[in-house]
Each structure stands twice: as C-alpha cells, then as structure tokens.
Amino acid sequence: MSEQTTEPQPQPKAVLNACTVATRADLPAVRLLSGAFLAKHPGGRFLALLVDAEPEAVGPGLLTPADIGVDAAELSWLATACTPDELRAVLQPRLMMRLLAELGPVLYLDSNVLVLDSVVEEVLSAISRNPVVLLPRVLEPLPRDGMRPAPEELLTAGMFDPGFIAVAPGSAPFLNMWAEQVRQAPDAAGAFLDGAPALVEHEVLRDPGIGVSIWNIDQRPPWRDAKGRLLVGDKPLRTVHLSGFDPQRPWLLSANVADRPRVLLSEHPPMAQLCAIYRNELVRVGHNRERDPYAFAALPDGTPIPDALRREYRRATQQRNGVPPAKPAVGPAADVADFLRWACEPADENQNASGGSRWGAALWQDDPELRRQYPDPFGAQAKEFRTWCATTGVATGRVHPDAVPRLDPSSSLALVDQLGVSVVGTGAEADLLRATVRASGLPTADEPVYPVVLRCAGAHPVPGDRYVISVSPDGVLTxxxxxxxxxxVLSDATRQAMQNTAVPVRVLALPVPDRGEVDRPARKAARARFGLDDGVVFVSAVDHTAERRGNALGLVSAFLSAFPDRQDARLVLAVSGAVRNPEAAERLRLATASDHRILLIERSSDGRVVDIELSDDLLAMADCVVSLHRAEGNGADRTSLLLARAASMSLPILASHHGAVAEMFTPEVAMLVPCHGVGTEPDAQAAVELMRSVAADPEATIRLGQAAREHLTHSRTLDGTAKQLRDRVEHAYRGWRAQHAAPPPGPAEDPLRPLLVARHALLRKPNVETESRTPGAPALRKAVLRVLSHYDNHLREVLTAVVDGVERTAGELARRQSEDAGTGGSRVDADLRADVIQLAERQTQLDDQLIGVDDGVVRARADMASQGRRLQALEDALVEREAARDKQIDTLAERIDKLTSALNRTLDRIDSLESSVVTTLRERDARLESGVRAATDALRTADSLRRIVVREHDRAGDSDPALEGTSTSVVLTDAGLLRLPAEDSLMLPVLSTNGVWEPELSALIDSLVEPDGVFVDIGAHVGYHSIRVLNMLGTSGAVVAVEPDAQARALLRHNVGVNVAPAVAERLSVVDAAAWDSATQLAMRPALTGGVSVHPAGEPAEGEQPAPTVRAVRLEAELEALPAANGMRLSVVKVDAPGGSHRALGGLVRLLRRDRPHVVCSLSLRQTVALGDDPTAVLREFGTWGYDLVPIGGTDPKEPADLLVPDPETGRAPDTLSLWLRPRGR
Incomplete structure (x- = not known):
C-alpha cells in the first residue's frame, strides 16, 4: 500500500458585510460608500435601505422598509411622525437585526462615511470577543474654549457614533431594546448608545484611524508620510465620517458647525484634499443631476410638514397609548384629508380662543424669526399672526390654506339684548346653576348670547361686552x-376669604337635589364590584393637587388609630391628581401599602393612573362619608358640595367643623370634628372616637344620615335658590343696560354726519404701495385686486344702497322729529327710539356680515395665492421635466451602447464558461467513477477483514477453558468483539444487525460518567456497558459489575480480557451475587432476554424440583469492601433487573444519599406487582431519596402518576419504564 499525502488547503479570508440607511437624496453618497467598501473588503456584501424608495424602483443591493418587515401602515406613521434623520435612526437597528439573522456579523456605516482602508481585521477581532462593537466620537475630552463642537453638543449627540457600529450573534436582545427605545424617542436616538455599556457586553474600538470626524480631527489630524500614505499618528487612516458635509459649501468640513468651528480645512491640507475629492466624486455619480427630494417631506400638494407638527403627532400618539390622532399625511397608507382635519384644529383652549391651529403653532415653534416678530401669536398678536399666515405663509407654501387661523369664534355670537342669562362651562356647579336658572323662569342658553353670563370652570372665552359673573367655588376664579x-361663591367663609377682591363678591347657596336613599341591594352590588364584604366602609375623596388641605394622611392615621385590630373596617379612597402630583401620590401609597383594609381607587380598567371622581356608584358602598380637610385660604366649597351630594343619599357625614361645611351642617345632622390651633386643624383624637362610634352603633349612624338628608332638602331648596338667582341676574342686567345705553346727541351735533362719513369711506381705494417684508407684495396686491374687482364692486354697491337707505330713513326721522318738536312730538318719541334701536341692530348685523365677508376675502386671497404658487410650481416642473427628458434620451442612448458592448462581452464570457463547465464536468465524472471504485474495493476489504477477525476471535474463545462446554457466538459492536450465549434471542440479533445496544441509554451514560468516579453495572450480563465505560475511564476510575449468572460472568471476564487493555481491566471488579435490599438467598430462573432473573425463594410445589439459588447481598457492604473502589464516590449506577431494580437500589440507599450518583434503570410494573410491591409507591420512594423521575430520552421530570398514565390508543398502562433518576440540585 502506498501512502498518499494531501496538500494543505489555504484558509478562507475573513469576510465582513456592511449596510446603511439613507433616503433617495442620499443615493449618490450610498453609491460612493458601497463602491469604496467593496473595493477594500473583497468577498463582502453591502446593502442599503432606502427609507422613501418605491419597491419597484430599487435595484441590486438596495432594500425598502417592506424588506425588513415594516408594513405600509407603520411606514406611513413613521414617515409622518419623524424627520428624515429620525426615520433613519428608527430603521437602523431593525435593518441590523434582519441582516444579522441572514448574514451573520454585520457593520453599519452612515451614508456619509468615506472608507479609505479595510477595517475587517479590527472589527472581526473585536466582535469575536463581544457581540457589540462601539466607536467613540472622541478619545479625549473636548476643551471648553468657546469653539464648536462644544462639550454640551457632544453630550446631546452621544459619546458613541451611531454611524459606525458592528454586531454579532448574541446582540439580538440589545438590538430589540434599541429599536423599541428609538421608536418611542427618535429625537434622542444618538444618546441611547451611551447606555450600551450597562446593557450589553461590548467592545470599544479605540483605533485613532477609524472614525475621524468634525468631533475629533483636532485631536488626531491626518498627515501623509514619505510614501504618500494617510496616517493618524502611526496608524493608517481607515474611515472618515463626513456628517454634515455639503457639496455646495465644500469649504466647511460640516455645514452644521458653520459658526466658530474648531477646525478649518485651510489648516488641514490632507483633510481639505479628501473633501475636495469626495465632492467631485459625489458630483460624478449624480449629486447634482439625479438628486431626488425626500419623498415624505411634504403633502401631495407640495406643502412641507413642519418638524414641530411631526413631534406633536408623535406625542399625541403616545398619549393615546399608540393610537394615532389621525391618519398619516404621507406614505403608502396616507389619508391627507384626515391628517389636515387634525392639523388644522386648535390644540388647546388658548389656540381655540384665538382661532389658531396646530399647524400654525408648529410653524411658529420652528421659526425663530416668527417667534421674534409675534411673541404671543394666540394672544396679543393673534390678528397680526393670522394676517401673516393668510398672506406670506400661504404664498410661500409654508402654511396650508386650510390651516389659516380663523376669526375669533366668539365674535360671531349675536347679542340678544333682553333679560336672560347664559351659563357657560362644565362641572357639577354648572349643572346645578343650569337647573336653578330653568327653575327661575329666566331665558337661558349655553352660549354667551345674553348680556349676563355665569362663567364656570372649563368655559370658553366670553365677548368683552358681556356682564361676566365668575362662579368660583373655593375662590378659584374662572x-x-x-x-x-x-x-x-358658595359660602360666606369663602366670601370672607375674598373680601379684598377688586370686584363685588356675593354668596349663592346652591340647591341640594334629593337623590334618594341607597337601599341594601344597591350597596351590596357596589361593594361586590370592589371585593368588599358587609363590614363598616368609610369612603372619602383625595385630591393630590391640594394635598395639605385635603389631609388624606391625617384621615389614614385616624382610621388606623380607630381600628388597629378590627378586620371588618374598610377605608376606600377615590384618588385624583396623582399624575400631576406623583410625590404626594407616592406618599399616600406607601402610607397605605401595609394595610389591606385601605383601598386606593386610582386606576382605570386598563391599569392607567387616572383621576377618579367620587361618583354615586362609589358613594353607594359607604356606611359613612369622611372628610378631615383643613381650613386653609378658602371655605372648602367643593368639599361641602360633595358632602351635600352624599347626604342627599342618606349617607352619614363625618367632617371637619369649619368653613362651608359648618354653614351647611349642624351637629344634630352630622358628625363634626372640632378644630384646634387657629381653627384650621381637625382634632385627630375626636375623629378617632367618632369613627369608632360609627362602627359601634350603625343604627344611630343610619338615623343621622336620614336626618342630614331631611335637613338639606328643606334648607337648600331649588325654588329658594332660583328666586335669589333671578334677583341677582335682574340687578346685573339693569347695571349692564345703564353702562351700554347710548348717550343722547348734543344740540349742535348733526345726527346724519356719521352716515356722510361712512358714504365717503365707501369711495376710498386700497393703498397697494404700503411697505411689506415680502418682495413683490405691491404687484401681488394689484393682481389680487384685479381678480376681486368684480366682487369688490358688488359689495360696494350693496353697502352704498344700505347706507343710502339708512341715510334716507334717518333724515326722514330727523325731519319729523324737528317738525313735531313743538307740537307734541314727545308722544312719538318712544316709537322713534324703537325705530332707531331697530336700525342700530340692523347696522350691527351688517357689521357682523361685513366681518364674515372680510374673512371670506382673506381666505379667497389665500386661496388665490396658493393657486398662483401651484401654477408656478407646475410651470417649473414642466420645464424641468422637459429638460430631464432630453437628458434621459441622451443617457438612454449612451446606456444602450454600453449595454450592447457589455452584452457582447457577456456572450464571449458565457462561451468561455460553457467550455470550462464541460471540462469541469468531465473531470468530475472521472473522479467520481474512480472514487466509487475505490469505495467498493474498501468495502470488500473491510468485509474480508471483519470475517477474518471474527474467525480468529472464535478460535481464541474455543481455547478459553472458562468457556469450555458453552455454546457462544461472536458479534462486532461499538464496544468491541463480544461473545454472547448462542441461545440469546434478544441481545445477539440486535447487536448482529446494528452493532449497538440501547443507543439512548449508552449516550446518557457517556454524558454522566465522571473520570474519577465509580460506575456500578447491576445486571452486567456479558459486559457491554462495563466494557464501554472501562474504555472511557481508562485508569482514572473504577467499574463494578454485578452479575449472578456464572455463565454470563465468564463471558463478561472473557470479553473484558479481549477488548480492554490489561492495565484498564484491573479497574474492573465483579460481584458474583445478586443485588438486593437484604442479604438472603434468591431463586434463579432463565430469562427470556438472556441471562437469569431472580426472585425470593419459596417452597417448591409438590412434585417439583427446587429452583437453583444464588447469594443476594446489599451492595453497600460489597462496594465498601472492594479495594478498587475505595476512596471514590459513586458516579453512575445502571440497573438492568426489571423485576427487582428497586430492590437492588434499596441495598444502596445510604451510598445513594451520600454520593448522589445518577441512576439509570428499567422497572417492570408487572414483575414489581408480582413481588408484592406497588409501582406508585416505588416511584414515590425514589423521590424521597432526592431524585427526579426523568424518562430516558427526555429532560423534564415527571410525577409518578404521569408515568403510569394508560396509552390513549390501547387503554393499557405501560409494562416497563426506562428511567433516569436525576439527583435534585445537580
């Protein structure tokens, strides 16, 4: 055989992916950033999210918000509520989360970052240590030298640069938190990263060559070495952050720092050169030619949305728990009409009174010049500000025509000059006054149309020519x-407190209507809503806006002193003002938190803290209504009204004896707490005694409540108060008439002179040459007058006819009056006066109509200015579109030529690639065929070797004297070559087929065995598990095999000698007995699965031979006597004795509790029952030893009852359980 060598393969280069978030206007900068990054980071990817791009207009490498899971509704809301910078900040962490899940580690770069060198080594090295990498803006403190950027600006912007941040797996929770926080406060996005060190494991990148910017260039100025390389100190310059760089003003490093900049480009030539190159590159890739406007900057008609209006829209959404106040103005799910409805409404009473709107207020907030010219736009300068909005604002496109402030709404209310009264405002006092006025028979209205106006809390402004009466409970003027x-006021005590007021102060005691007694079912139902029982319930109202006067803490203290141990006494407090006064609210919460008998009602059904009024439903649960208020500065009118309402329901009253309460109640009808000091502080001890008396004698308390109701309904009647109110209103009306009566004309004054003056006024022409701050204003006025000339002439003719008619009528009246002066003309004086009054009223109506016409003219002028601006915009757009079309045609022709050339090159490349692919496939097929042949040969060789090894092992086994006469078979397993009894019908077939036995159990034992521990194998059989553990432990641990069958023990020793090294085999100890919970003799019988099973020996039946027996031992004593296991703790105990596993473990209880080893065992329920044991009791006993019952193959512990649940299909309980007894706490 020849040895083949393999050439070492080169390691793949590290790859870094990057992304950015930008608008369409930033697309040229994105192109530069993408090209520079990919040139310095080969193999990486660069993706850009365009927040305002249309999905069909994006190309490769570009994403839209929909690609990162932002739906149309959310995008529209974000586009309306955020400026472009804020929208980019909101979507930045969401883009990083998406790319982190798809691409792994990712680097975020702002679109204005200039990449000069690779940062892959620095970034990947940092994120290998921590999942988040941050870049500080400065490495040294900024000096306080009066230059910019200043240290305060750094604190606002944030210490870490959000334009350079890298994340890796493990940063997802931080990114989720970042995305949530920046969505709630996008204007504070930069400062969020300052808290990152406390939120996530991070790495700070302090390389001075990364992140050079306006913040730090004076601390680390770039320079060029002899080779022309740009360096910062001794480090290469890698990235420059040009935030705020404007190609139209390239002499500034940042246009955001134009005044008092700390760094001038003229002082840093290398940086000036970089900025010049960057500007030229921006122009080359389309900065001037293809720069698109921000898609969400304005409404569809071109009116820009003020930034302050976006903030107000966001704030209103947050106040409404995420529900927008109107549909968005821009984006795919926009509803412009609904947004304009909201934006053109007043935001508060001040704006409503002056006819203002949210749009006008937002524009005023954003413009310092407007704030300088109109310091009070909805007050003293309301008229001037309205004029600016209707003219300059609309003409310049900054104010939408629908948002022009309207006229004062109260000016359109016609005065009805007759005896009557208007009640304006809301609240309990206003409702009682309206009922009283109706009972008086006076004409009444809810709008200030009558001369006399009763103004209550929450009223709109009232015209200045009315007689206004402020109804002021507690002396609080409306x-x-x-x-x-x-x-x-409502009491004499309050009148005395206001005796130095400049206007008259009078007392009007409001009536107390009878509300009927609360019956028992109503009280029971009211208490059930709050979980209260039938005990004694005290109810009180708490207003945190007047914490000291209300004395809620004094009431709590009195309740606790009165009932220290009585559990059926309850105190219910209806709380208001908690949101505006959190400190007072927290004091009360802490004072009542330790006593469950005190119930604070301060939250709505959805859990929000709101103002809770003491309504009739809350009063219905009371046995007594309490108020221990102090007398400070007023007469407690509102408190007396509340107590009167409770008394009208026959509820007993316990209150401080001073002010309005003392005037309304007497000691005979209420429990009045005396006051000490200067008469302002209620006596706490007296209050305690009175509260105890309420609980001690409920019948007397009920009678007291009934008496209070009887007293108030007779002393505070509606008819009596109505008569008093009518007298007061009549007196006020007579005074108003005396003030507004027209004085008689003097003897020498011509009564027709005002009409002659008015006639001449109609002939005046408007002056169009008046100076104005707006260029071209005279020409614009002339154009508007020409357009409106027809309408103006018509109005002039109408008004001239009216003046003529009035003049003729007045002249005729004057003539008749002069003729009748000496002949009894006084008889018709009354008729003439009536005619004059009618004429005056008619003239007033004409004045009102003229005001409306003037408002219409102003709006018409605003509409015409808006139309003119739109027309000019359309003309400009048509010219630009025509020029752009010509350029597009030229560009398209050039692109077609380039595409044709590229197509030819692509076709050539495809031909070359096809040839390469054919060659590669041919070589691959040859290699594949060669590999298949080699694999086939290897399989045949392995099969031959296996047969040879098995035959050799058979010969060795035949020569083993211990196995003489034993029929065996050899199988190849993952534990080695094992010899098993030939008659084994279970283990032998499985190992012959699969080579492994009980893989789940084997894997569990492998994971639990400890190197220096003892593995006890009870029912070791031929030693499969013992051999595997011996090979794992080597010479560091010990294995104890327990096997009662002599034949299995012989095979075990033989298998160990064949498959385990001699030094390791010495760590094996074999116990030739059965493990049991007592020392005894057990009967043996062959087991169907191989080996033997044991059971208690009994008397043989008549005619049967006694069963063979085996020695049974408690393993505790056996293990302690083994030298190999001496000094070691049990690690794992495996028990394979299905009928007696629990008995075998019973002999190990002391060691199990001492060493707490893991136990794996099988439990036969049928055989357990045959032994006379209850399976449930056995499983519970395992728990008493400190073990959880975990089925093998699972991880969650089970209860004994769960393990014995019958099979839902068969309805039968399991026969055998394979369990992992896991020690608790390990």
Missing part, C-alpha cells in the same frame, strides 16, 4: 379679574 364684573 377668568382674569379684569374680565369679571362680579364673583359668586
């Missing part, structure tokens, strides 16, 4: 004091 004519 409007600025300058806008209020009167203040109404």
């Amino acid at each position: 409007a600025d004091l300058s806008e209020v004519d009167e203040v109404w």
Whole structure:
C-alpha cells in the first residue's frame, strides 16, 4: 500500500458585510460608500435601505422598509411622525437585526462615511470577543474654549457614533431594546448608545484611524508620510465620517458647525484634499443631476410638514397609548384629508380662543424669526399672526390654506339684548346653576348670547361686552379679574376669604337635589364590584393637587388609630391628581401599602393612573362619608358640595367643623370634628372616637344620615335658590343696560354726519404701495385686486344702497322729529327710539356680515395665492421635466451602447464558461467513477477483514477453558468483539444487525460518567456497558459489575480480557451475587432476554424440583469492601433487573444519599406487582431519596402518576419504564 499525502488547503479570508440607511437624496453618497467598501473588503456584501424608495424602483443591493418587515401602515406613521434623520435612526437597528439573522456579523456605516482602508481585521477581532462593537466620537475630552463642537453638543449627540457600529450573534436582545427605545424617542436616538455599556457586553474600538470626524480631527489630524500614505499618528487612516458635509459649501468640513468651528480645512491640507475629492466624486455619480427630494417631506400638494407638527403627532400618539390622532399625511397608507382635519384644529383652549391651529403653532415653534416678530401669536398678536399666515405663509407654501387661523369664534355670537342669562362651562356647579336658572323662569342658553353670563370652570372665552359673573367655588376664579364684573361663591367663609377682591363678591347657596336613599341591594352590588364584604366602609375623596388641605394622611392615621385590630373596617379612597402630583401620590401609597383594609381607587380598567371622581356608584358602598380637610385660604366649597351630594343619599357625614361645611351642617345632622390651633386643624383624637362610634352603633349612624338628608332638602331648596338667582341676574342686567345705553346727541351735533362719513369711506381705494417684508407684495396686491374687482364692486354697491337707505330713513326721522318738536312730538318719541334701536341692530348685523365677508376675502386671497404658487410650481416642473427628458434620451442612448458592448462581452464570457463547465464536468465524472471504485474495493476489504477477525476471535474463545462446554457466538459492536450465549434471542440479533445496544441509554451514560468516579453495572450480563465505560475511564476510575449468572460472568471476564487493555481491566471488579435490599438467598430462573432473573425463594410445589439459588447481598457492604473502589464516590449506577431494580437500589440507599450518583434503570410494573410491591409507591420512594423521575430520552421530570398514565390508543398502562433518576440540585 502506498501512502498518499494531501496538500494543505489555504484558509478562507475573513469576510465582513456592511449596510446603511439613507433616503433617495442620499443615493449618490450610498453609491460612493458601497463602491469604496467593496473595493477594500473583497468577498463582502453591502446593502442599503432606502427609507422613501418605491419597491419597484430599487435595484441590486438596495432594500425598502417592506424588506425588513415594516408594513405600509407603520411606514406611513413613521414617515409622518419623524424627520428624515429620525426615520433613519428608527430603521437602523431593525435593518441590523434582519441582516444579522441572514448574514451573520454585520457593520453599519452612515451614508456619509468615506472608507479609505479595510477595517475587517479590527472589527472581526473585536466582535469575536463581544457581540457589540462601539466607536467613540472622541478619545479625549473636548476643551471648553468657546469653539464648536462644544462639550454640551457632544453630550446631546452621544459619546458613541451611531454611524459606525458592528454586531454579532448574541446582540439580538440589545438590538430589540434599541429599536423599541428609538421608536418611542427618535429625537434622542444618538444618546441611547451611551447606555450600551450597562446593557450589553461590548467592545470599544479605540483605533485613532477609524472614525475621524468634525468631533475629533483636532485631536488626531491626518498627515501623509514619505510614501504618500494617510496616517493618524502611526496608524493608517481607515474611515472618515463626513456628517454634515455639503457639496455646495465644500469649504466647511460640516455645514452644521458653520459658526466658530474648531477646525478649518485651510489648516488641514490632507483633510481639505479628501473633501475636495469626495465632492467631485459625489458630483460624478449624480449629486447634482439625479438628486431626488425626500419623498415624505411634504403633502401631495407640495406643502412641507413642519418638524414641530411631526413631534406633536408623535406625542399625541403616545398619549393615546399608540393610537394615532389621525391618519398619516404621507406614505403608502396616507389619508391627507384626515391628517389636515387634525392639523388644522386648535390644540388647546388658548389656540381655540384665538382661532389658531396646530399647524400654525408648529410653524411658529420652528421659526425663530416668527417667534421674534409675534411673541404671543394666540394672544396679543393673534390678528397680526393670522394676517401673516393668510398672506406670506400661504404664498410661500409654508402654511396650508386650510390651516389659516380663523376669526375669533366668539365674535360671531349675536347679542340678544333682553333679560336672560347664559351659563357657560362644565362641572357639577354648572349643572346645578343650569337647573336653578330653568327653575327661575329666566331665558337661558349655553352660549354667551345674553348680556349676563355665569362663567364656570372649563368655559370658553366670553365677548368683552358681556356682564361676566365668575362662579368660583373655593375662590378659584374662572377668568382674569379684569374680565369679571362680579364673583359668586358658595359660602360666606369663602366670601370672607375674598373680601379684598377688586370686584363685588356675593354668596349663592346652591340647591341640594334629593337623590334618594341607597337601599341594601344597591350597596351590596357596589361593594361586590370592589371585593368588599358587609363590614363598616368609610369612603372619602383625595385630591393630590391640594394635598395639605385635603389631609388624606391625617384621615389614614385616624382610621388606623380607630381600628388597629378590627378586620371588618374598610377605608376606600377615590384618588385624583396623582399624575400631576406623583410625590404626594407616592406618599399616600406607601402610607397605605401595609394595610389591606385601605383601598386606593386610582386606576382605570386598563391599569392607567387616572383621576377618579367620587361618583354615586362609589358613594353607594359607604356606611359613612369622611372628610378631615383643613381650613386653609378658602371655605372648602367643593368639599361641602360633595358632602351635600352624599347626604342627599342618606349617607352619614363625618367632617371637619369649619368653613362651608359648618354653614351647611349642624351637629344634630352630622358628625363634626372640632378644630384646634387657629381653627384650621381637625382634632385627630375626636375623629378617632367618632369613627369608632360609627362602627359601634350603625343604627344611630343610619338615623343621622336620614336626618342630614331631611335637613338639606328643606334648607337648600331649588325654588329658594332660583328666586335669589333671578334677583341677582335682574340687578346685573339693569347695571349692564345703564353702562351700554347710548348717550343722547348734543344740540349742535348733526345726527346724519356719521352716515356722510361712512358714504365717503365707501369711495376710498386700497393703498397697494404700503411697505411689506415680502418682495413683490405691491404687484401681488394689484393682481389680487384685479381678480376681486368684480366682487369688490358688488359689495360696494350693496353697502352704498344700505347706507343710502339708512341715510334716507334717518333724515326722514330727523325731519319729523324737528317738525313735531313743538307740537307734541314727545308722544312719538318712544316709537322713534324703537325705530332707531331697530336700525342700530340692523347696522350691527351688517357689521357682523361685513366681518364674515372680510374673512371670506382673506381666505379667497389665500386661496388665490396658493393657486398662483401651484401654477408656478407646475410651470417649473414642466420645464424641468422637459429638460430631464432630453437628458434621459441622451443617457438612454449612451446606456444602450454600453449595454450592447457589455452584452457582447457577456456572450464571449458565457462561451468561455460553457467550455470550462464541460471540462469541469468531465473531470468530475472521472473522479467520481474512480472514487466509487475505490469505495467498493474498501468495502470488500473491510468485509474480508471483519470475517477474518471474527474467525480468529472464535478460535481464541474455543481455547478459553472458562468457556469450555458453552455454546457462544461472536458479534462486532461499538464496544468491541463480544461473545454472547448462542441461545440469546434478544441481545445477539440486535447487536448482529446494528452493532449497538440501547443507543439512548449508552449516550446518557457517556454524558454522566465522571473520570474519577465509580460506575456500578447491576445486571452486567456479558459486559457491554462495563466494557464501554472501562474504555472511557481508562485508569482514572473504577467499574463494578454485578452479575449472578456464572455463565454470563465468564463471558463478561472473557470479553473484558479481549477488548480492554490489561492495565484498564484491573479497574474492573465483579460481584458474583445478586443485588438486593437484604442479604438472603434468591431463586434463579432463565430469562427470556438472556441471562437469569431472580426472585425470593419459596417452597417448591409438590412434585417439583427446587429452583437453583444464588447469594443476594446489599451492595453497600460489597462496594465498601472492594479495594478498587475505595476512596471514590459513586458516579453512575445502571440497573438492568426489571423485576427487582428497586430492590437492588434499596441495598444502596445510604451510598445513594451520600454520593448522589445518577441512576439509570428499567422497572417492570408487572414483575414489581408480582413481588408484592406497588409501582406508585416505588416511584414515590425514589423521590424521597432526592431524585427526579426523568424518562430516558427526555429532560423534564415527571410525577409518578404521569408515568403510569394508560396509552390513549390501547387503554393499557405501560409494562416497563426506562428511567433516569436525576439527583435534585445537580
């Protein structure tokens, strides 16, 4: 035979894959990055995700968001809620996760990175140690020298550069966390990586030649050596990060740092040269020619979406638990109309009052110049800001026409000059006032149309010519004091607290409607919703916005002092204000956490912390309503209203005795807690005693609640309050009429002069030459006037006719009045005054119509400006499209020529490849045929050798005196050549066919055996498992084989001598007895599977020969007496005695508990029962020894009942169990 040598194969080169995220506008930079990376990293791949690309427009190496699992709805939301930089940041970790699963380790590079040399060795070496590789922006602190970038900017941007990060398997949890965090806060994406050292095992890449940028170039400036190589220190320059580089301003390293830059390109010629080359390359690959705009920058009509509006859209979605406030504005799932509806609505009361919108507010936030010109755009400068939006904003395309702020909505409300009252606002006070006004018989409305307006909390602004009465419980005004004519409070205590107010303060005691007594079924149902029983329940309201005044902690302390041990007493607290005052909320939670009897209700059904009002449903569960409030600064009007509502349901009241509560309740109808100090602090001990009395005498408490209801429904009636309110409103109306009455004309004043002035005003022409900040404004005004001239002339004619009619009517009235001046004209004075009033009302209506017309003109002008801008955009687009079409034709012709040439080269290459393939296939077939022949020869040779070895082993076995007279057969197994009894009907056929015995059991034993332990083989038979373990252990451990059959023992020793080295065979000890739980004599009988089985010896039946017996021993004593196992611990015990496995292990209990070895055994349920033992009890006994029951082939422990479950198909319990007894805790 000749020895063949194999040439060493070269190791494959390390491969690095990279990716980036960009927009269509960045495509030229992506092309440069891809080409440079692949040129320096042969064999690698480079993939780019274009966030705004159409799926059908991408090519090789380009991906769309749909390729990484971003569906149309999510992409549209992200495109609307994020700026381009934020959208790239959101999709970056998701792209890396996708490529990591498909390609393995991946490097992310920003599209503006310039790759000058390979980074494969540095990156792959780092990720071989940790799954995440980060690149710091700086290796030294930035100086505080007033130059940029400043240390504060570095803290905002983040210490690690997200434009260079590598990940490997094991980083998926970190990437998932990154993706989730950056989706919630995309504007803080850069700072997230600063927390990476605490979140993931990472490697920091500190090579100064990687990541040179505006942040660090002054610390590591590039230079050229004598060979022209670019170096940083003594390291080659590998990557330059040109974030913020603008090809239109190539003299700046970063256009983001244009003022006070720390680094000037003129001071770094190598860097200036790199920037110039980079700019030229960008232009070459299409920066100027093919630069596409960002697809999600504007609405379909071209109106750009303000960045602040995107942030507001994102914030509103987060506040609504992920549900967007409107459909997205851009993207494949956009609904522009729905988005505009939301964007053109006011975001708060301030914007609503001035007619503003979210769009206008966002534009104002983004523009420093607008903030300078209009400091208060929805207040003092609302009119000016509206004018700018309707003219310049729309004309320049920054404001959508639908987002132009509208007129003050309250100005369109016509005043109804008659006795009546408007109730505006929301809340319990407003509802009670409306009911009272209806009972008074006064005309009423929910809009401020009447001269007298009762303004409650939550009301919209009221026109300035109304008589406004602020209804202010607890003295909290609903409007600025300058806008209020009167203040109404609900108690004399609050009136005294406001006695220094500049306007009159009056008391109006609101009525208490009867709500009916809470019956027992209603109380039981209310308690069942919160899991409360029939004990004593105290209910109170907690408002964290007034923590000290509400005194919730004092109430909790009083409850705990009153009932330290009583388990049937409960305190229920309805909490509000927890979100706005988390500190106060946490104090209360900690104070009540240790006592389950106190129930805080502060969360909605979905688990969110919300404001919980003390509703009728919550009051229904109460046995007593409690309020230990302090008297601080007001009369506690709202607290008294709440207690009055509870008393109207016949609920007993326990409250502090001061303020509005003292005015509403007397000691005869409520439990009033006295106050000490200066009369503000409730007496805690008195409150404790009163709470105990509620629990001690529930019947008396019920009677007290009924008395309070009777008292309030008679003292606070609706009719009485309605009469008082009507008198107050009439008085207010008379005062308003006196203030707004027109003064009589003077004797020398011409009453028709105002009409003559108005007639001349109609003839005035608008001045179009007024100065404006907008270029071309006079020409634009002239164009708009020409367009609107017809409409303007029509309005002028209408108004002229109206003024003429009014002038004629007024002149006729004046003439008649002068004629009747001396002849009893006073008799018709009332009629004339009525006519004048009607004329004044008509003129007011015309003024209102004129305001509406003016608003329409403004909107028409805005629409025309928008149309003009669109027309100009269309003309520009047509010109650009025509020029682009010519260029495309030229480019297409050039490309066709190139494709023709490339096609010819490709055809030549295909012919060459076909020839190579034919040659390669021919050589492969020849090698394959030669290999098949060699394999066939090898198989024949191996078969011949096997037969020779088996024959030689047969001859050696025949010469062994110990086997004389024994009929045996030899088989080749994975343990070696084994000799088995010829009559073996189970093991011999299996080994002859497969060469292995019980592979699952063998694999389990191999995994459990310890090098210096003892392997006990009970029922070793011919030694298959003993020989395998001996060969594994060598001379480091010991094997004890237990076999009661003499013939099997002889075969075992013979097989060991043939297959095991003599030095290793010495580690085998053979016990010629049966393992049992006691020392005795056992009967033997041949087993169907080979060998013998043992059982307790009994008296033979009459006429039968006694069965042969064998010695049975407890293995504990035998093992301790063996020198080979002395000082070693049991490692694995294998028991193959299906009927007596548990008995054999019973003789090893002490060693099993001491050494806790692994045990593998088979258990015959039928034979176990035949021995008189219960299989379930046997399995449970294994558990008492400290073992889990694991079926062989599995890993999960089972309960005894699970192991004995009958087969669902046959309905029979298993006959034999193969178990791994796994020690607990190992």
